[in-house]
Amino acid sequence: MSRPSEAAQSPRPSFGGRINWFKYSSPQSFFPLAGAAIPWFAAAAALFCVAGLYVSFFVAPTDQQQGEAYRIIFIHVPAAWMSMFIYLVMAFWAGAGLVFNTRLSGMMASALAPTGALFTFVALWTGALWGKPTWGAWWVWDARLTSELILLFLYFGFIALTAAIDDPRRADRAAALFALVGVINIPIIYFSVQWWNTLHQGASVSLTRAPTMAATMFAGMILMALGFWMYSIAAAFIRVRCIILERERNTEWVAEYMREQR
Amino acid sequence: MFKVLRVVIGRDLLLSMRRRADVANALLFFILVASLFPLGVGPEPNLLRTIAPGVIWVAALLASMLALGRMFAADYADGALEQMLLASAPLGLIVIGKAVAHWLVSGLPLMLLAPVLALQFDLPIDALLVLVASLALGTPSLTLIGSIGAALTLGVRGSGVLTSLLVLPLYVPVLILGTSAVDAAAGGVTVQAHLLLLTAFLIFAGAFAPWAAAAALRISLD
Amino acid sequence: MNWESFDAFLAMGGYGFYVWGSYAVTFALIAMEVVLLRLRGREIMNQLIRAERPRRSAP
Numbered sequence: 001m002s003r004p005s006e007a008a009q010s011p012r013p014s015f016g017g018r019i020n021w022f023k024y025s026s027p028q029s030f031f032p033l034a035g036a037a038i039p040w041f042a043a044a045a046a047l048f049c050v051a052g053l054y055v056s057f058f059v060a061p062t063d064q065q066q067g068e069a070y071r072i073i074f075i076h077v078p079a080a081w082m083s084m085f086i087y088l089v090m091a092f093w094a095g096a097g098l099v100f101n102t103r104l105s106g107m108m109a110s111a112l113a114p115t116g117a118l119f120t121f122v123a124l125w126t127g128a129l130w131g132k133p134t135w136g137a138w139w140v141w142d143a144r145l146t147s148e149l150i151l152l153f154l155y156f157g158f159i160a161l162t163a164a165i166d167d168p169r170r171a172d173r174a175a176a177l178f179a180l181v182g183v184i185n186i187p188i189i190y191f192s193v194q195w196w197n198t199l200h201q202g203a204s205v206s207l208t209r210a211p212t213m214a215a216t217m218f219a220g221m222i223l224m225a226l227g228f229w230m231y232s233i234a235a236a237f238i239r240v241r242c243i244i245l246e247r248e249r250n251t252e253w254v255a256e257y258m259r260e261q262r
Numbered sequence: 263m264f265k266v267l268r269v270v271i272g273r274d275l276l277l278s279m280r281r282r283a284d285v286a287n288a289l290l291f292f293i294l295v296a297s298l299f300p301l302g303v304g305p306e307p308n309l310l311r312t313i314a315p316g317v318i319w320v321a322a323l324l325a326s327m328l329a330l331g332r333m334f335a336a337d338y339a340d341g342a343l344e345q346m347l348l349a350s351a352p353l354g355l356i357v358i359g360k361a362v363a364h365w366l367v368s369g370l371p372l373m374l375l376a377p378v379l380a381l382q383f384d385l386p387i388d389a390l391l392v393l394v395a396s397l398a399l400g401t402p403s404l405t406l407i408g409s410i411g412a413a414l415t416l417g418v419r420g421s422g423v424l425t426s427l428l429v430l431p432l433y434v435p436v437l438i439l440g441t442s443a444v445d446a447a448a449g450g451v452t453v454q455a456h457l458l459l460l461t462a463f464l465i466f467a468g469a470f471a472p473w474a475a476a477a478a479l480r481i482s483l484d
Numbered sequence: 485m486n487w488e489s490f491d492a493f494l495a496m497g498g499y500g501f502y503v504w505g506s507y508a509v510t511f512a513l514i515a516m517e518v519v520l521l522r523l524r525g526r527e528i529m530n531q532l533i534r535a536e537r538p539r540r541s542a543p
Contacts, residue, residue: 057493058486068497072506079510098477118513126506133502146434153431160427164418173481174414178428181410181474185432188463192435195459196442231514238521245528249535258532 052223086116094176106172270359314383315444369401392447413478
């Protein structure tokens with residue numbers, strides 16, 4: 001495996017259509033790439049969110065059973081999707097960082113964590129505000145809610161571990177291992193809570209959603225999810241650029257970049 | 263292979279016997295936490311019987327978590343851990359040995375002490391036996407998962423709180439399975455499924471956790 | 485169009501508190517993250533500029 005930084009410093013012309021993917025895995029070459037991509041993702045996020053909000057408030061009809069309270073699910077469900085999806089992407093980067101020993105992977109993982117934690121919190125918060133009028137309780141110890149709460153704790157653990165270790169390389173690798181352990185554990189936690197829940201069928205509420213979902217409702221959720229997705233990419237890229245500058249502050253290319261900036 | 267295990271276990275047991283106070287402190291903590299609950303919620307026997315499995319399990323979980331710091335810290339401080347990394351024996355095997363030794367001085371005493379505490383809560387005899395069985399199957403899983411957390415936070419400032427932050431969410435399945443086994447026994451329901459699931463989790467943890475903890479040790483000592 | 489008036493839109497069929505509470509917190513948090521990211525970026529840029537100045541004035 002060639003060292004990524006070397007590959008980036010000596011860009012050999014690649015014959016035979018072989019693309020050197022590791023070229024983009026060095027922080028130095030990813031930095032301008034991310035910078036160029038951020039406005040596009042931010043614009044796409046704004047566009048999708050506006051369209052999603054329009055559909056969820058003005059196009060989607062009122063739900064017969066839940067009334068207007070159901071409009072919360074237009075952010076609740078996409079936020080829950082994103083919270084899990086971002087954790088998977090984070091674990092992917094973490095695993096890639098451990099296997100290929102690339103610096104950028106760890107930076108990407110730690111750049112994604114706060115945004116993932118944000119969406120996890122949003123999913124919990126909106127879930128509580130949806131549950132109160134619909135189920136009559138702010139919080140129910142149902143498998144999905146409990147797993148989501150544990151997911152939030154896993155995000156916090158990841159962030160705390162990264163913050164506690166001074167050496168950034170060690171911090172990245174330790175947090176990466178923790179993310180991978182977490183990704184194995186989430187399904188186990190989910191199924192154990194679900195199993196536990198079926199045992200405690202006391203004052204439980206039916207958690208099945210309305211059986212038929214209008215196509216417009218689904219469209220609203222998809223648009224909001226796309227908006228959140230694009231936002232997450234933009235936020236992660238902005239954060240990864242901060243992390244790259246913070247860690248590479250003493251390198252020649254950062255000095256060069258600073259000279260270009262003025 | 264078994265020689266390595268025997269040597270590591272023997273060595274760690276000897277070392278912890280020299281620091282008996284640490285072992286006793288974790289046990290005292292377990293007794294104290296479990297005894298505080300009746301004082302907190304009131305002496306109503308029915309209520310105590312209902313919360314007993316959860317209280318004893320949570321107390322055992324916290325006590326075993328408190329002991330995690332000891333697993334690698336001393337060896338890390340005196341450099342013995344670095345020698346183990348360089349040893350010809352696989353690091354995962356050494357971790358298994360250390361986890362077994364750690365369980366013998368932290369998990370096993372908890373397990374033996376738990377029935378006495380359960381009497382405070384007036385648990386029926388059947389449930390007592392299941393409590394011991396669930397702790398016997400569950401606490402090794404806690405030690406194994408905990409070894410990953412302990413290895414990751416080695417030498418980090420504030421590592422005690424950090425370890426608990428990392429490890430507690432991962433403890434959830436064990437806690438759920440353990441308490442519901444005791445609940446089922448107290449309710450007169452068969453507990454086979456609970457104990458089988460606990461065993462399955464233990465096998466899973468035994469297969470993966472030492473390997474992950476070994477990787478974590480390599481990262482921490484890099 | 486679902487709403488007869490702006491008031492009906494705000495009331496959300498009696499669920500205004502829950503619906504607007506959800507949306508307000510969500511977008512407030514997103515706005516907060518954007519502001520924090522801005523501050524972090526500005527902070528590191530300022531640090532880099534400060535670190536560069538003595539180097540440029542030295543020779």
